[in-house]
Amino acid sequence: xxxxxxxxxxxxxxxxxxxxxxxxxxxxxxxxxxxxxxxxxxxxxxxxxxxxxxxxxxxxxxxxxxxxxxxxxxxxxxxxxxxxxxxxxxxxxxxxxxxxxxxxxxxxxxxxxxxxxxxxxxxxxxxxxxxxxxxxxxxxxxxxxxxxxxxxxxxxxxxxxxxxxxxxxxxxxxxxxxxxxxxxxxxxxxxxxxxxxxxxxxxxxxxxxxxxxxxxxxxxxxxxxxxxxxxxxxxxxxxxxxxxxxxxxxxxxxxxxxxxxxxxxxxxxxxxxxxxxxxxxxxxxxx
Amino acid sequence: xxxxxxxxxxxxxxxxxxxxxxxxxxxxxxxxxxxxxxxxxxxxxxxxxxxxxxxxxxxxxxxxxxxxxxxxxxxxxxxxxxxxxxxxxxxxxxxxxxxxxxxxxxxxxxxxxxxxxxxxxxxxxxxxxxxxxxxxxxxxxxxxxxxxxxxxxxxxxxxxxxxxxxxxxxxxxxxxxxxxxxxxxxxxxxxxxxxxxxxxxxxxxxxxxxxxxxxxxxxxxxxxxxxxxxxxxxxxxxxxxxxxxxxxxxxxxxxxxxxxxxxxxxxxxxxxxxxxxxxxxxxxxxxxxxxxxxxxxxxxxxxxxxxxxxxxxxxxxxxxxxxxxxxxxxxxxxxxxxxxxxxxxxxxxxxxxxxxxxxxxxxxxxxxxxxxxxxxxxxxxxxxxxxxxxxxxxxxxxxxxxxxxxxxxxxxxxxxxxxxxxxxxxxxxxxxxxxxxxxxxxxxxxxxxxxxxxxxxxxxxxxxxxxxxxxxxxxxxxxxxxxxxxxxxxxxxxxxxxxxxxxxxxxxxxxxxxxxxxxxxxxxxxxxxxxxxxxxxxxxxxxxxxxxxxxxxxxxxxxxxxxxxxxxxxxxxxxxxxxxxxxxxx
Numbered sequence: 059x060x061x062x063x064x065x066x067x068x069x070x071x072x073x074x075x076x077x078x079x080x081x082x083x084x085x086x087x088x089x090x091x092x093x094x095x096x097x098x099x100x101x102x103x104x105x106x107x108x109x110x111x112x113x114x115x116x117x118x119x120x121x122x123x124x125x126x127x128x129x130x131x132x133x134x135x136x137x138x139x140x141x142x143x144x145x146x147x148x149x150x151x152x153x154x155x156x157x158x159x160x161x162x163x164x165x166x167x168x169x170x171x172x173x174x175x176x177x178x179x180x181x182x183x184x185x186x187x188x189x190x191x192x193x194x195x196x197x198x199x200x201x202x203x204x205x206x207x208x209x210x211x212x213x214x215x216x217x218x219x220x221x222x223x224x225x226x227x228x229x230x231x232x233x234x235x236x237x238x239x240x241x242x243x244x245x246x247x248x249x250x251x252x253x254x255x256x257x258x259x260x261x262x263x264x265x266x267x268x269x270x271x272x273x274x275x276x277x278x279x280x281x282x283x284x285x286x287x288x289x290x291x292x293x294x295x296x297x298x299x300x301x302x303x304x305x306x307x308x309x310x311x312x313x314x315x316x317x318x319x320x321x322x323x324x325x326x327x328x329x330x331x332x333x334x335x336x337x338x339x340x341x342x343x344x345x
Numbered sequence: 346x347x348x349x350x351x352x353x354x355x356x357x358x359x360x361x362x363x364x365x366x367x368x369x370x371x372x373x374x375x376x377x378x379x380x381x382x383x384x385x386x387x388x389x390x391x392x393x394x395x396x397x398x399x400x401x402x403x404x405x406x407x408x409x410x411x412x413x414x415x416x417x418x419x420x421x422x423x424x425x426x427x428x429x430x431x432x433x434x435x436x437x438x439x440x441x442x443x444x445x446x447x448x449x450x451x452x453x454x455x456x457x458x459x460x461x462x463x464x465x466x467x468x469x470x471x472x473x474x475x476x477x478x479x480x481x482x483x484x485x486x487x488x489x490x491x492x493x494x495x496x497x498x499x500x501x502x503x504x505x506x507x508x509x510x511x512x513x514x515x516x517x518x519x520x521x522x523x524x525x526x527x528x529x530x531x532x533x534x535x536x537x538x539x540x541x542x543x544x545x546x547x548x549x550x551x552x553x554x555x556x557x558x559x560x561x562x563x564x565x566x567x568x569x570x571x572x573x574x575x576x577x578x579x580x581x582x583x584x585x586x587x588x589x590x591x592x593x594x595x596x597x598x599x600x601x602x603x604x605x606x607x608x609x610x611x612x613x614x615x616x617x618x619x620x621x622x623x624x625x626x627x628x629x630x631x632x633x634x635x636x637x638x639x640x641x642x643x644x645x646x647x648x649x650x651x652x653x654x655x656x657x658x659x660x661x662x663x664x665x666x667x668x669x670x671x672x673x674x675x676x677x678x679x680x681x682x683x684x685x686x687x688x689x690x691x692x693x694x695x696x697x698x699x700x701x702x703x704x705x706x707x708x709x710x711x712x713x714x715x716x717x718x719x720x721x722x723x724x725x726x727x728x729x730x731x732x733x734x735x736x737x738x739x740x741x742x743x744x745x746x747x748x749x750x751x752x753x754x755x756x757x758x759x760x761x762x763x764x765x766x767x768x769x770x771x772x773x774x775x776x777x778x779x780x781x782x783x784x785x786x787x788x789x790x791x792x793x794x795x796x797x798x799x800x801x802x803x804x805x806x807x808x809x810x811x812x813x814x815x816x817x818x819x820x821x822x823x824x825x826x827x828x829x830x831x832x833x834x835x836x837x838x839x840x841x842x843x844x845x846x847x848x849x850x851x852x853x854x855x856x857x858x859x860x861x862x863x864x865x866x867x868x869x870x871x872x873x874x875x876x877x878x879x880x881x882x883x884x885x886x887x888x889x890x891x892x893x894x895x896x897x898x899x900x901x902x903x904x905x906x907x908x909x910x911x912x913x914x915x916x917x918x919x920x921x922x923x924x925x926x927x928x929x930x931x
Binding site for chain 1 (some may be wrong): 375542543558560563582584592593609637749771776778779839
């Protein structure tokens with residue numbers, strides 16, 4: 059790991075094909091800055107993404123990366139991190155990826171508490187399939203598949219994470235570059251599963267949850283007297299459906315990541331040239 | 346009577362049938378006898394008929410037969426269930442003092458030994474040991490030195506304390522003495538012991554052991570019958586080598602975790618059965634296009650849907666061969682016995698890393714849960730070689746970078762196999778994706794690059810076809826015009842069926858195929874034979890279909906799909922009938 063890493067080292071030479079003005083630009087820039095600020099470099103970083111606009115991130119960043127199938131990025135990230143604890147693992151997904159098709163994986167990744175960072179680019183719409191309702195879409199949000207709105211309440215990802223025993227739960231706004239970077243950085247530094255839900259507006263298909271909407275509504279926890287180690291205080295804020303918070307809502311400072319709990323500290327890529335020396339003991343067990 | 350003993354214990358699930366059977370199997374194995382076990386169990390935790398059968402001989406035994414010499418019947422139903430296999434002179438051990446067993450009707454010509462199992466167990470320290478009393482009785486019937494049973498009891502209960510072991514030994518002796526004193530009878534089942542050392546294990550355990558031997562350090566899975574034993578074997582053992590077993594939330598997660606670990610450079614695997622393999626199918630293509638080495642074991646059971654979870658079938662051949670949308674280069678290996686579960690698992694890891702492909706291990710229930718004896722040397726750990734394929738280190742990376750210094754993980758080489766830089770390798774950073782991509786791993790829809798990459802991936806299979814040994818094994822009379830072909834776990838039953846056929850003057854050449862894809866080209870062998878019969882445990886003959894396709898001719902089929910594996914004598918009969926039948930009913 060070299061000390062003169064700049065965030066641009068994490069940029070690939072591929073130009074993003076996201077729509078001009080897409081929130082994902084800011085989300086990704088913050089991720090790259092946070093990685094560089096925490097002393098990582100592309101060769102020790104592994105980025106996993108699923109399908110959708112968010113899934114393209116592995117192409118636009120420069121690091122080891124895998125672009126997988128829809129909703130399964132978290133299990134891939136889990137495997138990568140457990141196999142090689144020296145890698146900095148960052149998983150990126152969208153609201154469909156994380157809270158719909160991958161919702162099962164989400165709550166289990168949260169409770170498994172593997173030491174990685176999960177950034178969800180939440181634009182409250184399906185963008186790449188051109189404008190259908192997502193699990194975080196508002197109840198009355200009219201889309202091509204929900205002409206009268208979904209008529210069901212949106213998923214509250216922070217509440218899901220808290221109830222699943224999340225050890226780091228945060229929210230940021232992609233265009234607030236400094237705060238977003240700072241929050242992702244805290245997630246990286248957290249010992250355990252760092253979850254950041256990022257408001258990452260879709261300028262093409264979502265005319266409700268816009269930059270202006272978030273700018274006007276966001277309450278920054280940095281300006282409030284919020285103690286992120288206070289789980290009850292976090293619960294009250296997370297369940298407040300009328301507010302859009304930015305900041306670290308909850309952090310368990312006692313968090314012990316999966317690898318530590320399970321005594322995993324070796325790189326599983328290192329194996330002998332043949333069977334282990336004591337392998338015949340495995341056979342003798344069957345006498 | 347040859348030195349061939351067929352013994353069984355049957356009762357209700359929850360009666361300790363399985364562990365009792367295993368103790369006796371171990372005692373026989375420790376006495377230098379070969380053992381082959383089979384289980385008849387229902388998909389429930391308590392209640393329902395269940396049985397554990399042992400065939401044992403001083404010679405190698407590789408299948409079950411349609412005969413039962415000694416039956417420990419804990420319920421009356423046990424006798425009914427086994428009536429077909431019992432014969433004149435069969436011994437039935439039961440507890441005639443128990444209310445529900447007082448009216449047991451021992452079939453004519455058979456020898457009923459009413460042994461007060463429960464009472465004698467209580468005298469020895471507890472009713473729970475009633476099955477052990479029955480084992481002691483069986484020792485007397487077979488003139489089997491009870492010290493071997495002691496040794497198995499020590500292994501089983503050693504960790505629970507000396508008094509438990511002693512009580513069990515005492516219970517066994519009470520059963521033995523009761524039979525010796527109460528029944529003035531010569532039995533026909535005296536068995537020999539030898540000085541040979543054998544190990545006794547099942548297919549799932551052999552897969553797990555093969556995985557550790559091959560350097561597998563990461564396993565993710567979701568519990569499912571009959572694959573769960575692989576996970577249970579690895580749990581607690583793989584950690585000793587720095588590895589980890591993760592019980593995932595579902596099979597989708599399991600295969601993706603295994604993929605992630607493999608991407609990070611670990612030798613990694615998952616195992617499941619039919620319903621689980623369905624769920625994993627989504628990721629097969631990703632494994633193949635991202636060129637990630639991954640071993641996926643499918644321990645087949647009766648399908649479709651949830652089918653018969655505790656019954657035998659070889660119905661997933663098409664699934665592992667063709668499963669997944671698009672065209673997915675892959676290898677499919679089908680071990681033929683318990684020892685081969687070990688060897689093929691080792692082979693699977695080498696193939697996976699050498700060719701950077703998914704490798705399927707196609708095992709089945711009857712092999713996975715069957716305990717079989719082997720000389721320990723069969724599991725030759727010194728012979729395990731680990732080939733990690735084209736992994737490049739930081740010095741070699743540069744040779745594979747493009748003009749802009751970018752590493753090319755999907756470079757279209759002549760043999761189709763590309764360099765692999767494990768994460769952490771300096772200057773090797775790259776991405777991989779399930780999208781069609783160029784040599785850098787970046788998405789493309791360029792028609793030429795698409796063709797180049799598809800061809801490159803397929804070329805790996807061609808290379809493997811040329812470089813690896815995909816030979817079948819051959820048994821029987823190589824000059825015979827009658828050719829029988831089977832795949833996977835039918836080999837043992839078929840080999841023994843050859844003896845029965847020989848007794849009836851039917852000569853057969855038998856080819857056993859442990860590889861589904863790539864597979865040996867049997868066209869010439871099929872062409873040269875007058876009659877060709879393909880044996881498999883499914884209704885439609887999935888392997889027969891493939892062989893017909895390969896050889897452009899019709900073959901006869903012997904299929905079994907009632908949920909029970911082939912028995913050697915039964916198989917011999919079916920083959921005889923099939924050979925005599927005029928028409929090919931394909």
